[in-house]
Amino acid sequence: MKLGVMGGTFDPVHYGHLVVAEGVRYEYRLDKVIFVPAGRPPHKADRPMSGPEHRLTITALAIASNPYFEVSDLEIKRPGLSYTYDTIRELQSLYRPEVVYFITGADAVLELLSWHRIRELLAMCRFIAATRPGYNLENLTVKLKLLPASLVERIVPVEVPALAISSSDIRRRVSEGRPIKYLLPEGVEEYVLSTGLYRQGLHQETSFCK
Ligand SMILES: Nc1ncnc2c1ncn2[C@@H]1O[C@H](COP(=O)(O)OP(=O)(O)OP(=O)(O)O)[C@@H](O)[C@H]1O
Numbered sequence: 143m144k145l146g147v148m149g150g151t152f153d154p155v156h157y158g159h160l161v162v163a164e165g166v167r168y169e170y171r172l173d174k175v176i177f178v179p180a181g182r183p184p185h186k187a188d189r190p191m192s193g194p195e196h197r198l199t200i201t202a203l204a205i206a207s208n209p210y211f212e213v214s215d216l217e218i219k220r221p222g223l224s225y226t227y228d229t230i231r232e233l234q235s236l237y238r239p240e241v242v243y244f245i246t247g248a249d250a251v252l253e254l255l256s257w258h259r260i261r262e263l264l265a266m267c268r269f270i271a272a273t274r275p276g277y278n279l280e281n282l283t284v285k286l287k288l289l290p291a292s293l294v295e296r297i298v299p300v301e302v303p304a305l306a307i308s309s310s311d312i313r314r315r316v317s318e319g320r321p322i323k324y325l326l327p328e329g330v331e332e333y334v335l336s337t338g339l340y341r342q343g344l345h346q347e348t349s350f351c352k
């Protein structure tokens with residue numbers, strides 16, 4: 143089995159995430175892509191974010207129409223910071239896949255040097271770095287020059303349709319009463335608007351992950 147793992151804060155999930163996951167699934171003929179909403183993302187630990195139950199629900203709504211996509215609450219259930227290293231280990235023992243691809247956007251992959259146990263993580267799974275407007279993957283080898291070339295080779299860039307959509311822009315739009323239609327799936331839009339998520343602005347988001 144070839145397993146894709148799409149990790150993210152998903153606050154909220156949007157078409158940028160879905161286009162990346164579907165593009166990589168097709169390119170690499172993945173059997174399954176598991177979306178893993180971060181319980182407590184390590185590099186955003188002191189930042190307010192919506193409660194995990196909201197982020198899990200909207201991720202499930204967003205992927206419902208794709209038979210290759212699944213969502214996992216594994217990071218949300220795990221106490222402490224949500225390190226990708228722990229997640230991949232857990233998924234490997236659950237699914238016993240032949241190979242795991244961790245799917246990230248260019249912005250996240252450019253910061254890989256600061257990730258927990260990055261050398262071991264790169265040895266355990268391959269990384270797919272999807273293109274993202276505003277981020278240049280040509281800098282990747284310079285940014286990661288402290289890592290052995292044999293590990294950097296395990297990070298593969300993939301070109302996906304450029305969508306300049308971000309969760310932070312969507313949150314800002316909601317708080318300013320501007321439209322978010324066509325930036326994210328309708329079901330997610332309805333959920334966001336009906337629950338009042340993001341309406342009070344970034345400084346008053348619903349809760350911290352515990
Ligand atoms: N429009 C996009 N194109 C390509 N990759 C993306 C895009 N949006 C998000 N990603 C990638 O998806 C993963 C999860 O992203 P995340 O949930 O943090 O969304 P975000 O839009 O970057 O959020 P925020 O604006 O709050 O930082 C990351 O690896 C990120 O690089």
Ligand SMILES: O=C(O)c1ccc[n+]([C@@H]2O[C@H](COP(=O)([O-])O)[C@@H](O)[C@H]2O)c1
Pocket residue numbers: 148149150151152178180183184185186224225226227246250256257258
């Ligand atoms: O494990 C780490 O040290 C680590 C550091 C930064 C980011 N990540 C993961 O990378 C994914 C994308 O993060 P984000 O913040 O862009 O949504 C998400 O699954 C995070 O948990 C993981």
